[in-house]
Amino acid sequence: MNGSYRPTWGWTKMLEINNLVVAYGGIQALKGINLTVEPGKIVALIGANGAGKSTTLKSIVGLVKPVSGSISYEGKDLLKVPTKDMVRTGITLVPEGRKIFPDLTVLENLKIGAYCRNDTKEIEKDRDWVYELFPILKERNWQLAGTLSGGEQQMLAVGRSLMSRPKLLMMDEPSLGLAPLIVKNIFSIIKEIHSQGVTILLIEQNANVSLKIADKGYVIETGMIKLEGSGQELLVNEEVKKAYLGEAH
């Protein structure tokens, strides 16, 4: 359906983070993490509140400046790319707390997702695809985004990010504050987006649902990567079970 959503096979590593250190006023939020995302994969970064998950994403898109370390994307030094040009490289972030524009209509929110593009016809195609993924957004086309429910706002945030035709879609806690049924819905759509060839980096506190769809998972604790492995490995890992899956022994 969307032929242009093809994985970039040219690089075995699409995104590579090396020894990333980030500090907020002297306190280290990230203490040298390493993380790689291969093209065409779903990668999940799980961890508790304050472990450094959001900071990792924010440094990738340039909203936070790291103290040291490197981030490269398709062989380019990403630290040299300003935030406003990030979307042009093919990276989009669905920010924590959705951050939709409440005073803009649903349609305008989608339009601003395609702000860096000028191919009107193709933009319309992508908008129709988003409407196909989230029919409720089509119904609410002219409504102000602020009037949507939490789940609908999350759908809009995901839809908006798709409007830039991302190669790498990053999501900061898409399940936060949503009812289980809606979480299930959102995650099935994440899989659908992935099947179109979009690489996904997912950040979640909800380890269970995210590791189930992930090819690879990382567990972050107080600014350090504690564990990494395939989604399946981590799901059955005793430590992960105890700390994140809420299973008693």
Next chain:
Amino acid sequence: MSFDLFMQYLTNGISLGSLYALIAIGYTMVYGILRLINFAHGEIFMMSLYFAFYGIAIFSLPWYMTFLVAVLVTAALGMLVERAAYKPLRHSPRITIMVSAIGASFFLQNLAVVIFGGRPKAFPTVPMFTKVIRIGNISLQALTLYIPVATIILLIGLHFLIQKTKTGLGMRAVSKDHDTARLMGVNVNKTITVTFAIGSILAAFGGIMWGMKFPQIVPTMGLIPGLKCFIAAVVGGIGNISGAVLGGFILGVGEIMLIAFLPGLTGYRDAFAFVLLIVILLVKPTGLLGEKTAEKV
């Protein structure tokens, strides 16, 4: 008061209100996008009058050329003020930027004294605008009718720009959330520059028409209209463009009606705006059309 006389006052009030509205939009747009009161806006208005004055008096350009050049130079000045006084402080506390705005205001005022001289100058009038026309028993300067018409055209243009263009979409996004707008690929700095340019262009249009209505210019003349239009923006709900327009008209019509019905209070015409401000702040602090959450988190 006869009906004719009332209509004459009302037309004058609407005309004055139009000018207030044009200047007030500059305050409200900059506040909307930066949460900053651009105290230098009144001085930008004043400068536009001098630019127009020199265009006609020194370079003897035809009036329409003069006005066009004055508007463009004023836009450049507005962008320059932003670049010099606000952009370097983008990540500073708001109080710092506010002090910088007050500094920019004093700087421009004194710069005007140094360059243009402190003595009042007579703004050159254009006969086409100042001729008196009669409608029934009402006699008015043609300008009094042209001003609201020009204002409406400018407002329609502004509405189109903000609601229908990509630049406008970017402006609306930036006014909500700089970081998320950046993530969408919006060039926030450029958007801020454009906002200052638009605010200054409207102030220049307002200024030039002001100059023809009250044809005397001095470097301190930006102060009171600046304050009044700031009040208009606050009364309407700062950050809201329709609010600024509404506030401008309320202020203009209110001021003229005060003189019309209570001639004894003519000396207090400037006080009207400030009394209105106090009342609004007591009754509805967010302004008539203001957002509920004026504070940016």
